[in-house]
Amino acid sequence: MAVERTLVIVKPDAVKKNAVGDIIRILQENDLKLLALKMIHMSKEEAKGFYIVHKDRPFYDELTDFMSSGPCVPMVFEGENAIAKVREIIGATDPAKAEEGTIRKKYGTDVGRNAVHASDSVESANYEIPYFFSALEIHNL
Ligand code: RTP
Ligand code: MG
Numbered sequence: 001m002a003v004e005r006t007l008v009i010v011k012p013d014a015v016k017k018n019a020v021g022d023i024i025r026i027l028q029e030n031d032l033k034l035l036a037l038k039m040i041h042m043s044k045e046e047a048k049g050f051y052i053v054h055k056d057r058p059f060y061d062e063l064t065d066f067m068s069s070g071p072c073v074p075m076v077f078e079g080e081n082a083i084a085k086v087r088e089i090i091g092a093t094d095p096a097k098a099e100e101g102t103i104r105k106k107y108g109t110d111v112g113r114n115a116v117h118a119s120d121s122v123e124s125a126n127y128e129i130p131y132f133f134s135a136l137e138i139h140n141l
Helices: 012-016 020-029 044-050 060-067 082-090 103-107 122-132
Strands: 003-010 033-037 073-080 116-118
Touching: 003 020, 003 082, 003 122, 012 020, 012 060, 020 033, 020 073, 020 082, 020 103, 044 060, 044 122, 073 082, 082 103, 082 116, 103 116
Parallel strands: none
Antiparallel strands: 003 073, 003 116, 033 073
């Protein structure tokens, strides 16, 4: 298995629920190293750029409205098989279908407000990490 880096975002709903600390704790307790984080409030255009892969999907407008509705916390985590591992810890896109013990089960409200984002492939991570962080903002631990 390879050591990978993945981009995680605590979405605006989970920031408002004061879940940032708990989400970081859960990921770190799963042997994922936190290499970078910040809190930002994206503009609609910035959210659209981040989710550009979904530009033709019916939920694109709603998704980017939500992601620009309040501050969120992008973070970079590193670990063995980190991309698939974080997706598993987060749970299914729809919190109603997410397994017990997952972050989306605990903090998600519905498919639109599902508490967290995580990169779904190496290719996505390679786009998403530099979208928020310069090389100087990512620390080698
Ligand atoms: P994410 O990118 O946020 O980590 O979520 P994901 O991979 O689990 O799901 P994806 O297919 O990439 O969809 C991105 C986000 O769009 C919203 N969505 N809404 N109304 C709908 O049917 C619908 N489908 C997706 C979700 O908030 C999802 O996280
Ligand atoms: Mg996705």
